[in-house]
Amino acid sequence: MSPSPASILNYHVDNHIATITFNDPKTLNAFGTPLKVAFMEALTHAEEDEQVRVIVLQGAGGNFSSGGHIGEMLENGTEADALADKLSSMVQGVSEVSLKLRTIHKPIIAKLEGAVAGAGMNLALTCDFRIAADTTKFVQAFVHIGLVPDAGGIYLLNQLIGAAKTTELVMLGDKLTAEDVARLNLVNEVVSAEQLDAAVMTLANRLSALPAKALASMKHMLNVHAFEGLNEALDMEVHQQSMLAKTSDFAEGISAFMEKRKPVYQGK
Numbered sequence: 001m002s003p004s005p006a007s008i009l010n011y012h013v014d015n016h017i018a019t020i021t022f023n024d025p026k027t028l029n030a031f032g033t034p035l036k037v038a039f040m041e042a043l044t045h046a047e048e049d050e051q052v053r054v055i056v057l058q059g060a061g062g063n064f065s066s067g068g069h070i071g072e073m074l075e076n077g078t079e080a081d082a083l084a085d086k087l088s089s090m091v092q093g094v095s096e097v098s099l100k101l102r103t104i105h106k107p108i109i110a111k112l113e114g115a116v117a118g119a120g121m122n123l124a125l126t127c128d129f130r131i132a133a134d135t136t137k138f139v140q141a142f143v144h145i146g147l148v149p150d151a152g153g154i155y156l157l158n159q160l161i162g163a164a165k166t167t168e169l170v171m172l173g174d175k176l177t178a179e180d181v182a183r184l185n186l187v188n189e190v191v192s193a194e195q196l197d198a199a200v201m202t203l204a205n206r207l208s209a210l211p212a213k214a215l216a217s218m219k220h221m222l223n224v225h226a227f228e229g230l231n232e233a234l235d236m237e238v239h240q241q242s243m244l245a246k247t248s249d250f251a252e253g254i255s256a257f258m259e260k261r262k263p264v265y266q267g268k
Contacts, residue, residue, distance in 0.1 A: 009038035010060075011045065016053040016208040017201075018046040025061025028115045031123070032069030036093040040100060047104045053208040055104070056200060057127065058111040059120075067118025067141055068094070068150070070257060078254070084245035091150045091241045094119050095234035098152045101126040102223055102230060105216035107207045111200045112178075113193060117141050122151035125160065125186065128219065131200050132178045133193040138186075143173040145253030146265070148240045155233035159226055160186060 010021040020042045022029035029035070046052045059065055068090060076082040101108055101123065110124040112132040118141045124130055140157075142149045149157075149170055157166040161184050169176075178190045191199045207215070244250050248268040256263035 007038065008035050009042060011042045013046075013049070013052060015205070016051060017056060017204045018042075018049070018052040018054070019056045019058065020046070022057075022059040022065055025059075025063070027069060027071070028063040028066035029059040029061070029120070030066050030069040030071075031094060031119050032072040033090065033093060035069075036097060039097060043097075043100050043104060047106065053106060053212050054204045055106055055108045056111055056204055057108065057124075058200075059114070061114075063114030064110070064112050064116045064124065064136075065120025066115045067120045070254070074254065074258075078251065080246040080251075083250070084242050087147075087245040088238055088242040091238050094123070094151045095238060097123060098126045098234060099231065102227055105219050106212070107215055107219070109200055109204055109207075111196060112136050112187065113196060118149075119151045119153075122149060122153040122156060125156040126152060129203060130187040131189045131191065131196065131203065132181065132187045133196045134178050134190050135193050136178045138176040138178075138181050140170045140173055143171060144263070145257055146247060146250035147244050147253075148237060150237045150241060152230050152234055152237070154237075155230055156227075160184075 008024050010023050012019045020039065022035060022039075024030065024035060043055070046055050072090065073083065073086055076086050107129065108127040109129040109131065110127040112124055112130055113136050116124055116132075116136055116138045118139070121138050121140060140149055140153060142153070148154070154166060154170055157169060165184060178187065181187050182190045189199060249265045252263050252265060
């Protein structure tokens with residue numbers, strides 16, 4: 001698999017490490033259907049390639065991912081049913097990616113920098129390791145447009161940091177620094193932006209030298225003990241997002257986002 005440099009996703013294998021790069025810097029690597037399709041193909045290729053022992057995920061242009069692709073959400077118009085259908089399809093797509101990241105029995109490292117927002121943050125939480133540059137900004141942005149987290153967000157956060165902090169992060173939607181998420185144990189390491197590449201490669205090389213079958217068994221056991229309810233949670237997200245897409249508050253949140261103004265919610 002060798003996408004052209006102009007591709008929305010780039011895939012490269014070197015020394016048993018597959019590096020998957022989201023390559024849509026104009027949107028800060030927003031997660032829409034074209035990226036989802038390419039990402040699933042890359043993950044399947046890495047999963048099936050016996051030469052690949054470790055997978056690294058990163059974003060081009062200094063950002064990991066800004067989350068869901070707002071432009072795609074609106075491409076069928078702003079009528080409630082059209083929005084609900086489009087959003088349901090997009091949430092289902094990102095759910096498939098979250099499950100894929102967990103079911104691949106190879107270690108996956110998220111290299112985090114710049115914007116790590118919404119679905120981008122939750123896909124990073126689905127990975128096995130997360131290393132962040134000290135300049136990285138994280139946010140559970142969903143509440144700001146009247147939606148619930150997707151890509152397993154509430155489930156994953158609850159498993160990792162408990163209900164109290166999860167409630168705070170998703171209901172308030174505050175921006176977090178790399179140091180904030182480190183205090184919550186949501187990343188394995190925070191390094192300077194200049195050290196990020198080296199830190200990720202050091203971990204990837206260390207993992208690639210370890211017994212692959214043992215690592216695969218460990219990931220399987222972690223899935224059973226820590227992530228067994230992920231599938232059910234993802235189904236619930238699709239249902240909730242479809243309902244919320246028909247609300248006035250979602251329409252107001254999207255309008256305010258596009259118009260770069262503060263939303264005025266009516267609770268409807």
